[in-house]
Amino acid sequence: MNRQPHVAVVGATGAVGIEMIRTLEKRNFPASKLTLLASARSVGKRLKFRGQDVEVKELKKDSFKGIDLALFSAGGSISREYAPLAAKDGCVVVDNSSAFRMDEAVPLVVPEINGADVKRHRGIIANPNCTTAITLMALYPLHQAFNCLRIFASSYQAVSGTGAKAILELERQVDQIVKGQAVTREVYPHQIAFNVLPHVDSFLPTGYTKEEMKMENEGRKIMHHPGFRASVTCVRVPVYRAHSVAVSAEFQKPVTVEAALAALKKAPGLDVIDDPAKCEYPLPLYQAEKYNCAVGRIRKDCAMDNGLCFWVAGDQLLKGAALNAVQIAEELLK
Ligand code: A2P
Secondary structure, X not given: OXXXXXXEEEOOOOHHHHHHHHXXXXXXXXXXXEEEEEOHHHOOOEEEEOOEEEEEEEOOOOOOOOOOEEEEOOOHHHHHHHHHHHHHOOOEEEEOOOOOOOOOXXXXXXXXXXXXXXXXXXOEEEOOOHHHHHHHHHHHHHHHHHOEEEEEEEEEEXXXXXXXXXXXXXXXXXXXXXXXXXXXXXXXXXXXXXXXEOOXXXXXXXOOEHHHHHHHHHHHHHHOOOOOEEEEEXXXXXXXXXXXXXXXXXXXXXXXXXXXXXXXHHOOOEEEOOEHHHOEOOOHHHHOOOOOEEEEXXXXXXXXXXXXXXXXEEOOOHHHHHHHHHHHHHHHHO
C-alpha cells in the first residue's frame, strides 16, 4: 500500500461518511488526496477536508481507478456491487456494511483485538457491527482474563445508527409532540420519540433479529473464539448518538470485581467510569464524539457462577464505524 494513499469515501454524505472524513482529518491520516463519492443526488455538494472544499462525485463502476484505499459506508447493496470492482482495480476496501463480514476470505477487524488479521486481506476488510464492536471493547479484555463462555445482553441503540434520515425523524417527532401536532413516521415502524422499539434490523425465523445474531457470529470471528455464545435483545432508543449495552457474561474461570477492573483499566481504547455512589457510570450523552468506549456498573452477576454484569457505551458512528475503519486503514500502513 502506498504510504500516502489516495483515499475515497463511498457514502461521503451519510451519517458515517461525514465522520470518516472528520476522523481522517483529526487523526492526520497521511492521505495524498481525498475523493468523495455518493449517489447522483449529491453531485456538486461540497464537503470540507483540511480547510479545502472537496466536491462530491457520483459513484460509478470506474470510480476506483488510481485510488489506493476506499472506506465504504453506503449500505450493503452498494458494497456488494462496488467493493469487488474497487478491489479488482487494486484498491483496498474497508467496508462498513454487513455484506462481507462473515466471508471466510475477508478479515473482520477491531484493531485493539485482532489488528494482525488485516494482513490476510485480499482486497476487502470488513468493519464490524457497531453494537458488537462496542461490546467487545469491554468483553475481550475480560475474555482474555477469564475465558468467556457466553453472554446475555440488551442494547440501547441510538437513531444515528440507522442513518441521517433517522436523526431527522427523531427531531421532527419531538417537535411535532411539543407543538401538539400529529406524529408522522417515515423511517421506523412506530414512533421513536418518547418510546423504545425492541426491533433493530429484520427478524429471522428463530425470532431473533439479524442485528442480535451479529454479536455471536461476529464476536466469534473477531475474538477467534468459535465456542462463544450470545443471546441479545437489540432495542432502538430515542438517543441521537452513542449506543449502550447491558451485558451479563459467564466465564470459565472464577471472577472477582477487582480482577475484572484491573483487566479493564489496562485495555486500550476503553475508559472505566464506575463510581455508582457518585452517580458515575458511562452515559451515551457523554460518550458522543469520544474515540474511547466506556465501561461501568461492574458487579458480580447474582444469577450465575463466574458471572459479571457490566454496562458499556460508545459512539457507534466512531468506534462502531468511522474510527474503527480509519484505525484499520492505519493498521494497513504499519
Ligand atoms: P446520498 O446522500 O447521495 O443519498 P445514511 O446511512 O446516513 O443514510 O447515508 C447513506 C450514504 O450512502 C449517503 O452518503 C448516500 O448518498 C450513499 N448512497 C445511498 N445510495 C447510494 C447509491 N445508489 N450510490 C452511491 N451512494 C449511495
